[in-house]
Amino acid sequence: GFARVDTAREARQGVAECVYAPGKRTGHITAIVAELLDRSDGPVLVTRVEAEPARTVLAAHPGGSHDPAARLLAWRPAPPDGFRLAILTAGTADEPVAAEAAAVARAVGLEVTLFRDVGVAGLHRLLDCAEEVAAHDAVVVVAGMEGALASVVGGLVACPVVAVPVSTGYGAGLDGVTALLAMLSSCAAGLTVVNIDSGFGAAMAAHRLAMAVRSRRGPG
Amino acid sequence: GFARVDTAREARQGVAECVYAPGKRTGHITAIVAELLDRSDGPVLVTRVEAEPARTVLAAHPGGSHDPAARLLAWRPAPPDGFRLAILTAGTADEPVAAEAAAVARAVGLEVTLFRDVGVAGLHRLLDCAEEVAAHDAVVVVAGMEGALASVVGGLVACPVVAVPVSTGYGAGLDGVTALLAMLSSCAAGLTVVNIDSGFGAAMAAHRLAMAVRSRRGPG
Amino acid sequence: GFARVDTAREARQGVAECVYAPGKRTGHITAIVAELLDRSDGPVLVTRVEAEPARTVLAAHPGGSHDPAARLLAWRPAPPDGFRLAILTAGTADEPVAAEAAAVARAVGLEVTLFRDVGVAGLHRLLDCAEEVAAHDAVVVVAGMEGALASVVGGLVACPVVAVPVSTGYGAGLDGVTALLAMLSSCAAGLTVVNIDSGFGAAMAAHRLAMAVRSRRGPG
Amino acid sequence: GFARVDTAREARQGVAECVYAPGKRTGHITAIVAELLDRSDGPVLVTRVEAEPARTVLAAHPGGSHDPAARLLAWRPAPPDGFRLAILTAGTADEPVAAEAAAVARAVGLEVTLFRDVGVAGLHRLLDCAEEVAAHDAVVVVAGMEGALASVVGGLVACPVVAVPVSTGYGAGLDGVTALLAMLSSCAAGLTVVNIDSGFGAAMAAHRLAMAVRSRRGPG
Amino acid sequence: GFARVDTAREARQGVAECVYAPGKRTGHITAIVAELLDRSDGPVLVTRVEAEPARTVLAAHPGGSHDPAARLLAWRPAPPDGFRLAILTAGTADEPVAAEAAAVARAVGLEVTLFRDVGVAGLHRLLDCAEEVAAHDAVVVVAGMEGALASVVGGLVACPVVAVPVSTGYGAGLDGVTALLAMLSSCAAGLTVVNIDSGFGAAMAAHRLAMAVRSRRGPG
Amino acid sequence: GFARVDTAREARQGVAECVYAPGKRTGHITAIVAELLDRSDGPVLVTRVEAEPARTVLAAHPGGSHDPAARLLAWRPAPPDGFRLAILTAGTADEPVAAEAAAVARAVGLEVTLFRDVGVAGLHRLLDCAEEVAAHDAVVVVAGMEGALASVVGGLVACPVVAVPVSTGYGAGLDGVTALLAMLSSCAAGLTVVNIDSGFGAAMAAHRLAMAVRSRRGPG
Amino acid sequence: GFARVDTAREARQGVAECVYAPGKRTGHITAIVAELLDRSDGPVLVTRVEAEPARTVLAAHPGGSHDPAARLLAWRPAPPDGFRLAILTAGTADEPVAAEAAAVARAVGLEVTLFRDVGVAGLHRLLDCAEEVAAHDAVVVVAGMEGALASVVGGLVACPVVAVPVSTGYGAGLDGVTALLAMLSSCAAGLTVVNIDSGFGAAMAAHRLAMAVRSRRGPG
Amino acid sequence: GFARVDTAREARQGVAECVYAPGKRTGHITAIVAELLDRSDGPVLVTRVEAEPARTVLAAHPGGSHDPAARLLAWRPAPPDGFRLAILTAGTADEPVAAEAAAVARAVGLEVTLFRDVGVAGLHRLLDCAEEVAAHDAVVVVAGMEGALASVVGGLVACPVVAVPVSTGYGAGLDGVTALLAMLSSCAAGLTVVNIDSGFGAAMAAHRLAMAVRSRRGPG
Ligand SMILES: Nc1ncnc2c1ncn2[C@@H]1O[C@H](COP(=O)(O)O)[C@@H](O)[C@H]1O
Ligand SMILES: Nc1ncnc2c1ncn2[C@@H]1O[C@H](COP(=O)(O)O)[C@@H](O)[C@H]1O
Ligand SMILES: Nc1ncnc2c1ncn2[C@@H]1O[C@H](COP(=O)(O)O)[C@@H](O)[C@H]1O
Ligand SMILES: Nc1ncnc2c1ncn2[C@@H]1O[C@H](COP(=O)(O)O)[C@@H](O)[C@H]1O
Ligand SMILES: [Mg+2]
Ligand SMILES: [Mg+2]
Ligand SMILES: [Mg+2]
Ligand SMILES: [Mg+2]
Ligand SMILES: [Mg+2]
Ligand SMILES: [Mg+2]
Ligand SMILES: [Mg+2]
Ligand SMILES: [Mg+2]
Structure with a gap:
């Protein structure tokens, strides 16, 4: 495969690997998000993603949200923990x-x-x-x-x-x-x-x- | 005076202003340490200080210690707090x-x-x-x-x-x-x-x- | 001519001069490739060449191939030699x-x-x-x-x-x-x-x- | 001569050319100061001059003063003008x-x-x-x-x-x-x-x- | 709000805060100018603003002028004071x-x-x-x-x-x-x-x- | 200890860890060389070492040699292998x-x-x-x-x-x-x-x- | 005027001031060339000028030529002098x-x-x-x-x-x-x-x- | 030898290779000068050479001169040619x-x-x-x-x-x-x-x- 997603990172560090969008094809982002949603339990994030690809990825993986000012795609945000x-x-x-x-x-x-x-x-x-x-x-x-x-x-x-x-x-x-x-x-x-x-x-x-x-x- | 020691820093940030030794005359360091010891309660530190000036300042203000590898002069170290x-x-x-x-x-x-x-x-x-x-x-x-x-x-x-x-x-x-x-x-x-x-x-x-x-x- | 192709390089170093495409007109690339194919025996390569000019050069010199991810045009690839x-x-x-x-x-x-x-x-x-x-x-x-x-x-x-x-x-x-x-x-x-x-x-x-x-x- | 002192600068800009000491031989500084004192009326300054050469130049041209912290030699300071x-x-x-x-x-x-x-x-x-x-x-x-x-x-x-x-x-x-x-x-x-x-x-x-x-x- | 305009600057420094246009949305510039015109008395300036957004802001706040060579929007210019x-x-x-x-x-x-x-x-x-x-x-x-x-x-x-x-x-x-x-x-x-x-x-x-x-x- | 010598490197890469002398005390170099000689079989090297410390380390570990132009200390050089x-x-x-x-x-x-x-x-x-x-x-x-x-x-x-x-x-x-x-x-x-x-x-x-x-x- | 052309440069240095085109409006280039042609006798040059503005300037001042590879406009080239x-x-x-x-x-x-x-x-x-x-x-x-x-x-x-x-x-x-x-x-x-x-x-x-x-x- | 002096340079370029002194041992400079004096006819120059080594080299090769301000050693200067x-x-x-x-x-x-x-x-x-x-x-x-x-x-x-x-x-x-x-x-x-x-x-x-x-x- 084109990517070796570090899903073990969630266990090690509390959040799975975040995806850095620039330079990645939209199809690849969609596939990586699929794997992350599947093999981790917590938040899944894609950073620096513009409106256009964000729409496509969200269509494939409903339930997430895109913040255009932050250029962030997020699924399963963690509940606030008081910090x-x-x-x-x-x-x-x-x-x-x-x-x-x-x-x-x-x-x-x-x-x-x-x-x-x-x-x-x-x-x-x-x-x-x-x-x-x-x-x-x-x-x-x-x-x-x-x-x-x-x-x-x-x-x-x-x-x-x-x-x-x-x-x-x-x-x-x-x-x-x-x-x-x-x-x-x-x-x-x-x-x-x-x-x-x-x-x-x-x-x-x-x-x-x-x-x-x-x-x-x-x-x- | 040649210095305006920020003794209020202890209240604000837990440690008083630390003295950066390079470029300061030994007599000035001694005077600043005097003021810090006098107007604060916690640790007083002088960083990057070589053996020679350290000896002079310690003679004026007994009770401190000089770590030559660290080039640090310290008085009244804080007790360990579990971090x-x-x-x-x-x-x-x-x-x-x-x-x-x-x-x-x-x-x-x-x-x-x-x-x-x-x-x-x-x-x-x-x-x-x-x-x-x-x-x-x-x-x-x-x-x-x-x-x-x-x-x-x-x-x-x-x-x-x-x-x-x-x-x-x-x-x-x-x-x-x-x-x-x-x-x-x-x-x-x-x-x-x-x-x-x-x-x-x-x-x-x-x-x-x-x-x-x-x-x-x-x-x- | 606009170029002095180093075809002797194949004898000296095992591969003839490779063509660096950026800044060259497509017609020039085509002409240089012609000379290289003609006056050497091994691989002929053009690097950093985009899809559009690649198509034109390939049309003039069939038998080569373009790898778009690598942006490489290649003719007469060398057979694998075990390294x-x-x-x-x-x-x-x-x-x-x-x-x-x-x-x-x-x-x-x-x-x-x-x-x-x-x-x-x-x-x-x-x-x-x-x-x-x-x-x-x-x-x-x-x-x-x-x-x-x-x-x-x-x-x-x-x-x-x-x-x-x-x-x-x-x-x-x-x-x-x-x-x-x-x-x-x-x-x-x-x-x-x-x-x-x-x-x-x-x-x-x-x-x-x-x-x-x-x-x-x-x-x- | 080794220098072409800009004494006309006093008329043009209110202060004659100031001498930058580093790299100049003490004898040269003494000679330039002589010329400046002679051909201008206002302050004559030598900057970045250490104690040793300062002493020599002052001996040749009494009436000036050396500020060691400022590394400045000055003759005929201007009277305070309210700025x-x-x-x-x-x-x-x-x-x-x-x-x-x-x-x-x-x-x-x-x-x-x-x-x-x-x-x-x-x-x-x-x-x-x-x-x-x-x-x-x-x-x-x-x-x-x-x-x-x-x-x-x-x-x-x-x-x-x-x-x-x-x-x-x-x-x-x-x-x-x-x-x-x-x-x-x-x-x-x-x-x-x-x-x-x-x-x-x-x-x-x-x-x-x-x-x-x-x-x-x-x-x- | 998205901005905390420093209108006190006029009292402190003679001119209110000037707006730096690059990166700001036109709507935001319009709103900031409104606040500046409202809460200060002297000149109000927007720098580095291109013709297109300038037109929009001027429409909302008539009485100003845009200098395209200077890329400056200005309202209430100060009268010449002899400097x-x-x-x-x-x-x-x-x-x-x-x-x-x-x-x-x-x-x-x-x-x-x-x-x-x-x-x-x-x-x-x-x-x-x-x-x-x-x-x-x-x-x-x-x-x-x-x-x-x-x-x-x-x-x-x-x-x-x-x-x-x-x-x-x-x-x-x-x-x-x-x-x-x-x-x-x-x-x-x-x-x-x-x-x-x-x-x-x-x-x-x-x-x-x-x-x-x-x-x-x-x-x- | 002050150092964790990588003696396994010989097995992995053919030569044990080489010692970079600048900033190290001579006593430390002597101790590291001792460990390297003891726990590996091949060449042991100290680079960028001046004549003075070289003499001291060689005295402690005879059988090595110092090349002053190369600033290299070497023990047990490998036999020439034809490359x-x-x-x-x-x-x-x-x-x-x-x-x-x-x-x-x-x-x-x-x-x-x-x-x-x-x-x-x-x-x-x-x-x-x-x-x-x-x-x-x-x-x-x-x-x-x-x-x-x-x-x-x-x-x-x-x-x-x-x-x-x-x-x-x-x-x-x-x-x-x-x-x-x-x-x-x-x-x-x-x-x-x-x-x-x-x-x-x-x-x-x-x-x-x-x-x-x-x-x-x-x-x- | 927007420019103070250095026509005296021809007398001083053999060639009048050359015009650097980037950042200049075409109308300005045309006007400067007019002045140079009028007030000097030798070559008049405009450097780094693209095809489009070159055409306009040439239309206004016939008799010159544009070299697109060199991006140079030239009028009255000097005769070859053997160098x-x-x-x-x-x-x-x-x-x-x-x-x-x-x-x-x-x-x-x-x-x-x-x-x-x-x-x-x-x-x-x-x-x-x-x-x-x-x-x-x-x-x-x-x-x-x-x-x-x-x-x-x-x-x-x-x-x-x-x-x-x-x-x-x-x-x-x-x-x-x-x-x-x-x-x-x-x-x-x-x-x-x-x-x-x-x-x-x-x-x-x-x-x-x-x-x-x-x-x-x-x-x- | 430690050096391969380019004596042919005199024929090619009018002056033999000049010696750059910094980093060279005095003995090496002496030897190179010997070779240059022997195998060329014109000026022989050593640049950036301090007084101390200059004396030694001059003693070995009389007839040259050292300009301390220029830090230059020169033998057989060329006669003035009107430039x-x-x-x-x-x-x-x-x-x-x-x-x-x-x-x-x-x-x-x-x-x-x-x-x-x-x-x-x-x-x-x-x-x-x-x-x-x-x-x-x-x-x-x-x-x-x-x-x-x-x-x-x-x-x-x-x-x-x-x-x-x-x-x-x-x-x-x-x-x-x-x-x-x-x-x-x-x-x-x-x-x-x-x-x-x-x-x-x-x-x-x-x-x-x-x-x-x-x-x-x-x-x-
Ligand atoms: N905006 C960002 N800035 C810097 N690093 C990021 C950003 N977003 C994700 N990353 C990191 O980039 C790595 C993923 O790189 P890649 O394999 O190219 O997707 C992960 O280790 C993330 O921690
Ligand atoms: N991608 C590349 N990166 C760096 N050098 C290259 C590349 N492709 C070709 N070259 C070198 O560029 C030289 C050709 O330059 P040119 O005469 O401009 O075509 C040859 O010596 C090649 O070895
Ligand atoms: N052209 C300019 N160059 C540099 N600083 C500017 C310029 N125009 C406005 N400013 C400053 O930028 C600050 C406003 O920044 P902002 O809050 O991003 O609008 C103010 O403090 C102005 O003094
Ligand atoms: N291609 C060029 N590169 C550097 N300097 C140039 C070039 N063409 C003209 N000049 C110089 O630019 C100056 C003209 O600048 P300007 O007044 O902006 O037209 C003249 O002094 C010319 O010698
Ligand atoms: Mg990755
Ligand atoms: Mg301070
Ligand atoms: Mg080439
Ligand atoms: Mg001067
Ligand atoms: Mg602001
Ligand atoms: Mg180590
Ligand atoms: Mg000009
Ligand atoms: Mg050489």
């Missing part, structure tokens, strides 16, 4: 990445609150909601340009902060590389960083946190 | 960075187990301890060259994985930039990454995780 | 590059087995076939993102390993540069690397190996 | 660059106030002095690592902000290139940026501002 | 960036004179107008390729010079990065630089200068 | 890297001929020995600056060619990165490349070739 | 750049011979014509990928060699940057280099050579 | 590179005039000598930082201009890479560029020009 994730954006240009992070996080059972457009050029916007943000179990900061929001948030909250650099902007922004390097060099201790534009990566990092918290809390 | 952190290295060249991560993590109250020299060129070394690693609350992977260990570990364990790229190596390793980019591009979902050689950053990220777990566990 | 080449991919995104490697390798007389979608995020997939892979004369590893598969394979097999970085992925993957640098920095000794996306280069490197083996084996 | 410049640093590592900016600015007649160690990881430090900063005619922000302080200050004050990236830090900080790119990509509109570690450049930019203000204010 | 800004271009390829700088500058109340096509390959063109340029309060230099015009102008005038690197050109021009680095490394003291192609950034930097001059001049 | 390797250098600056390649290759049983200083600026030097070179089983090309020798050799011989970029040179040579990129982009089909300055990597790649040839030749 | 320029290409992908170099060179009065497709992978092709090439007054080498042809030619001929890196290729070729760096690092002494893909630049450099030769030869 | 080369520097930091260019140029028979410290920040210095510069057969421009001098000179003179980027400066100057890229992107048509700090390369390029002129002039 509260705050997702912040610096500006409206960060929306698509935040949408992916939010949709993936919800599909794997996290409870998400979005704090949008709180970039540091108008600092009061962040200060107004800082306490509310700090009350979450973890924070994802989505920011392009110079990514300064991550440092400021990292200095305000005590919980884990995952920074997602965004590729929007121009010139010296270098398609997100500047935000990436800036977040990695942050003066706020204990920030961690995922790949440029990877709302998916941030959500999966948060899911690992949620599993750690959960396993400590006991059966509940 | 189990595994730190893995790919090879012996990664030792200094792992030493910093371990020393900082222990100083802020985490319980650390080291798994050394388990690089993927001899995979059985990792597979032999994989189960033991997976039983921890979080994993820090310290690796230079191509950093492949992070991806392999990320695929084997369910808990949070923080990857630390290391600057050793030569040529195409680009002083750690290659490992950094590789870890950010990992095919293992949900890895997060800190700055090159930043054992400190990884430990502080783990500390944020521990606080999140702790706050969920209740007063306990 | 067993394993081609591995990390994920389905690596398929087109692996297809080029396989098609070129077969056209110059190698025997190819494909091991697909055995990336390290689900390590058991690779371990399940490791022994089978190790039984080949040489291995080509095709992988994008962080390219960790090359290091792991390099540690498992004793034979020559040629790593091909792939340009798929996004952000920190830097269009294959990260995989390239990672493969060059591999902790597995004796890996060699070809250009990004160059299935052609890997196959030709394997062909050089096969010629070395063959010349040693004697006429038999 | 109030605020210089902010993110941390103590930025001190040498801020010292150069302050010393050059004072030598050309600006009135400087330093706000040190107000990095965004402990935001309250900046907020505590924001109003005081905003009352100046211009602000220079000196910051390394990710340089986020520049964006935050840019959002808080209305006056011109000149950002100076600093080369301290390690790894992803890329010797100041990350701070440089981040400052250029800032979400705060109307920031301008000078070269890495160029306290001199920032002070001279402020001097141009002061001249513009002065020429508008009239003879005074 | 004279010279904008120079090296060649005709720099026109669009200069157009944005000029349109934004005029919208916020500056008086703009354009000096076009005065690149250093034909130096007499610049020398012919140098005196006229030097009589302005500030100069913006817009130049691509190697950006040498900024250095030459920086050596000829005493007032503030803001350099804008332009992304046109090819090869070693690296999409404006070469001009950017060259301007930052300029031998002319006190130049400052904004992001590649950021006519907007240069105009806003000039606006900060104008405010500094204005606040010094007194009420008028 | 003929040609190593070419472009100039005398490439000597140290070629020395490492030659010493490692001989230690693992290959027969090495060196062709020195045959760079393409004086092409006749290469043409004079081209036939002799082509008679080998494999060729290693060691070249810095622009690395053109690899392409020319790749076009002249039919056997496997491993290119080693060298870090000598200055400016645009970018410490070997230019030669590396040039070799990867070579117009000669089927070249493979190892890391900058990695004489070791080239020798180990040749060893993999030798094993492939050997396994095909049969026991005899 | 013999050899232009070499490594492969057929270098044709468009060589075409621009040839067309511009001929338009300014040089005598051009093309040697095509003589890349070093089939060295005999170059050796066969080396003597003929060496008989020219200057050589332009056009090569992409690793650009090795420039070094080999530089070692074979005594006259000036101008190397033009070409952006074709993929992956490690980095859009011509690799060839550029390689040519600058060449082991052949006295090569000079122009921008990537700049056939225009190479031809103009050759024109400067021709003028130097001519001025020395006397009116003759 | 007038102007070498310009932007500032005193460019002196060492200009010294190498001048010394090599004189050793191969060119007549050199130096124009020092004529950088564009004080343009009148260049304009004062522009006519004198333009009267030469060729110009070498040596400049660091942003390298703008090359563009300005390129626009003022008609003869060949070779630009040499210099590695002095800091930050965004990127060790000469910025000047290199800027010179390659120059708006002045027909500039050519050599490697960073390569005074040698510029002189050898000028020598090729001189040979072209000479061969045209006839026997003289």
